[in-house]
Every structure is written in C-alpha cells, then in structure tokens.
Amino acid sequence: MQLLKHARLFVCNRGSRALAVFLAVMAVLTMASRAVDSLRIPQVVVCGFEEMKLEYPLEIMGRVGTVGKRALYCQENLRIENVWVQPNDTVEKGDLLFTLDKEDLDEKIRQMKLEIRKIELQIADIENVYQQQGNLQNLNFQSVQAENQDGVVVSADQGSVDLAQNENAAKAKDNSAALLLLDKREAQLKLDSLCALREQEGNVCAEFAGCVLECTVSTGSLTSPEPVMVLEDYSENLQFEGSVGRERESYVKEGVECTLEMEEGETVLEGVAISEALPGEQGTYRVTAEIADKSLQQTGNAVLSFTRESKKYRNCIPLSAIYSGKDGYYVIVVEEDKTILGIQSVARFVSVTVIESNDEYAAVEGDIYESEKIVAQANKEIKEGERVRIAEE
C-alpha cells in the first residue's frame, strides 16, 4: 500500500500527465489511421484457377419457315366482305380465310349468266346466217344447173369459184362458232366457280395447314390477278434460316447439333442439325438447319443456339482477372506476407500467356500455382507489392 502511494507520487506530476496525454492522442490517431487505411487500401474480389473447357455459346437469330410456299388465287373483281387472317397467322386446313361479298357474287353470277346467254345468241346468229347463206348458195347452184340445162353456157371456172366461196363461208362459220363455244365454256366455268363460291356463302377456306405470309386484300377491296394470299405449307418440312457474322465462321459447321427456340411460345427443339453454312451478304454467314421434327407446326422468329467447347485446361480464370501491360498480359496474385501490420494480403504481379479465351474465361499459363488467389475485381488500381483487402462475399 505504501509502495502504491509512492508510485502514485512518482507518476502524478505535470510531465507524466503530458506524456499520458501524448500517448492518448497517439491512441486516437492510431484508430484514425486504421480507418483511413481501410478506405485507402484497394478492395479486391479474388478467384482461383478452375479446370474447365472453354465454352463458346453462339446464338443465331433467324426465322423458321417452310421449304415451299403456296399462293391462293381468286377470281378477279370480286369484292371482299371480310378478311379473317393477317400475315403470320397460322391456319389449319378448313380455317376461314376471307369472305366475298354475297351481293357482289350474285351480281357477278347474274352478269356471267347474261354473258353466257349472249354467247349462245351469237352462236345462234352465226348458225342462222350460215343457214341462210347455205340456202342461198343452194338456190344459186340449182339455178345454174337449170340454166345449163336450158343451154346457157357457164364456164367451168365460174362453177368452181362458187363452190370455193361456199367452202370458205362454211369454214368461217365453224371458227366463229367454235370460238364462241370456247368463250361460253370459259364463262360457264367461271359461272360454276362463282356458283360454288355462292353456295359456300362466299367463304374461302384454307385447303392446307400453314402460315399466312402475305395478304394482298383487305375488307372492301377487289380481287386481282395477283395471289390473294401466300401461305406456307406445313405439310412440307420446316427449316431455320439465319445469319451470323463472319468472325464466328469457325463456330458454324455442318452437322453441329443445336437447340432451336421459338421466340413466341415456349417451343424448344433439341438436336436440330445445321444442314448448310455458306457465306452470305455483307460479311455474314448464312446458316440453314432442317427441322425434321414434325411436332413443330409453328413458323416465326427463332433462335438457334449451340455451344462449342475447347479442350480441357487446368488454369482458367475470368477475363476480368487478366491485365494488360507493356510487357504483355499479367495477373495479380494475392499472397500472405509478413508486414509491419502483421500477416497481410499483398499483391504480386505475375506475367502469363493467354492460351485461349472466350467471352468470359481465359486459359493461361505462367509462373503460377493452382492454389493461388487471383484478383478478379478491384475497386481501384493496384500497385505491385501493395497491400490489398479481400472483400467479404
């Protein structure tokens, strides 16, 4: 107790208080310097080497369509009452495509019937004329014969001319009548067709399952010699057509099996093989893949994807872990080092050679070990030998 009293006397004076204050200030500054250091030191995310195959995923945007297309025609000048489909619509066999105006149809039928009647009358007229001419010639011929019999000399030439005229008239009659008959037959066919349409109430239906590619008519418009619609025929095989940049040319090879994913819906087909890969326009590469699977009855935009794999590499790291310097590529290895602050993580630069890389990873080789920690991300620039702080996940 007495000694403690002496000790108190020993330290309780102005000088020792000043020393105590100095040490207290240094203690506070120690904390402050630690705080400053924690803000100043680069924080890094580390990764290790991975043994893996580098993958090169490729997605080819394109369209699934049929190999062949079929056009749908209709008689000219028929008024459309309603169009029930639009481009890219998928239709089944028997689905209603468009409806013709029934009143217009009736009118066209009536006109066609009149047309046929006109032709019939024309044919009748021709036959009458021929009949009359025939009779007249017969009469002439008989009168000539009678004159001959009465002693009037008629040259042989005159007789032959008359006969020739008769034959020509007969031929002219035959051609005109035949042409009119042809016109009538054609008109009759049109009439039959119109009648058939009328019987179906003017409805025009799909004759096969497919997809509407083009539709040239609209409600109220008139039909023309052009096809009313162009449809893809699903009864034939579908195929994918797309293109990629030339830089991916090495990825695309015939026979490579891919996955086809339709943009609309959730249809995914595995094992779709590339059937053709040829140079296209403007630095592209045209890729075609036959779709043998009949379960796909849908056309439209689609993505053909596949992944090419490299051989297996032992030292693969993310691309973000590779830095480029004046002496080539290098990685930053985090090592534990004895420093003044104790055992700390310190950055060491190691030169590496990039063997192969894809968009995410690179296979490297150099003076590195599999167990080493590599800086994958850092919040600030790191210098050689600098302390770094490994960010907690």
Add this chain to the structure above:
Amino acid sequence: MSCYKGKKIKGAAVLRSYIVKIIAAFIAAAACILSCIPLLILVVGAVTGNYELAVYLEGTLWGEGGTYLLLFPSYPTLGGVAKALLAEPEFYVVFWNSVKLTGCIVIGQIFFAVPAAWAFSRWQGRLSSLLFYLYIILMLLPFQVTMLSNYIVINDLGILDTHAAVILPAVFSTFPVFIIYRSFLGIPEEIYEAFSLDSSSRWRMFCHVGVPLALPGIKSAVLLGIIEYWNMVEQPLLFLKTPSRWPFSLYIPGISYDNVQYIFACSLIVLAPMILIMLWGKEDISRGISNMAVKP
C-alpha cells in the same frame, strides 16, 4: 612604481581572464549550436517536401552530388507529418511496439532492481560484495559481448522472435540496480536507526524509509531506462525477425529514401516523448548521473 606595475600585471591578468572566458563562451556556444544541428535538421526536414529534401540531401541519400544544410524550406509542408499521423498505420504499430517494450522493461527493472539495490546497500558482506562486483562487471560489458550467450539462452527458452526475448534480458539489467544502490547508500544511517526504534520490520523500513528517500534515484533510473530502451536497436535487430514486432528503431531505417520527409516526420514524432521526459525529469536524470560519480 612597483604598485603601478602590480596593478598593470593584475589588469592584464583580468583582461586575459576575460578573453579566455569569452573564447570559452564562444567555443561552448559553437559546440552547443553544433550539437543542436541534428535536431534543427530534423525539424526542418519534417516540414520540407520530398523533392527539396532530395535536392539538398542528394549526396547523403544517393551517394552522388553534394549535401547542403537546409535552414528554411522553400515550400514548407506538413504532408510528411500528416502521412505519419494519419495515413500510415505501420508507424503506429512500431510506435506501440516501442511503448510496450520500453514500458515492460522499465516496470520490470523497477520490480527487480529496487529490492536488489536495497539488499546490496543494507547487507554488505563478502558474498554480497562479490555479487555486487559481478553486477558491476556485467554492467560494464557491452551488449555485443553478451549478445551470443543471450541469443543461445533465449533460443533455448523458445522465446526467440517474441517481445519477451527483448524484455526479459533487459528487465534484469544491472544498470538501474547500480543507480538505485547509490541512492540507498545516500540515505544517512541515523535515519534507519531512528526508524528501527519504532519498528523492527525490515519490510516496513524498506517501504517507509528506503523507497521514499531513494525515490529520486529510482526516478532517474526509470528515466534513463526509458531513454535507453526507447532508442534500442541491437536487441530487437537480433531477437525480432517478424516485422510486426519491430520497434520504430528498426522501422525507420527501412523506409524508402523516396519518402525522406516521412522519415524526418516519424523521427520527430518519436522524439516527442523523449522531450516530454526530459522536461519531466531533467533534474532527476542529472542527479542520477551525478550519483553514479559519487564515491560511496
């Protein structure tokens, strides 16, 4: 005539004496200024930028070019001090290592040296005299002589590369025993005799008479110990391998010359506690040193 001559001689002697005193004063002042130059360089260097220091200390730092005394920096800056105080936690590690080593050594020394000195001062026989002479011999031996034996013992104890390797040998240093012993000897025997009339307890005599009266000596031993161990280099250099256990005396020489201002700043900061100690116990230190010179 003879009186005039005598006055003339006396005047000449006085004049000569004045001249000698003035010359001596000049020499002393010059020596004083010369001894203060390192401190001046330290203070000026702590507020001078690295580039300017590199120019003025080119010969010292890089071995080529000249070295010039810089009295007033062109662009004073406290960047180095700020860096030492706020931006470099390493400095605090070595600073607190020094505080720990010095504090433990001095406290340990007091714990062992005061009773030892008391024993030597109170029980003077053949054995104690022999032991005391051994103490004196050990005190006279420089560290370089005992370095190897110390290393072997510390290595066998398994405390190499720990602070104990530095603290333990220093705790049993003979130098504070010698100083405190001198203080105990300075206490008049009559005081002990007077106290023995009241109490026969030797422990009480040690606590109530010995320690209080030898307190200035103990204080001087403490202060001299702090000064000595605050600046120690050889022991940490030999026994401490791990950088995180180093005191500042090993850290500062390792700083790159690119940070000369930081070196000066660190040196100035570690000088501060010594200045405070000098202010605190200047008289005690001089008394302790003078005690060593007094023959018992």
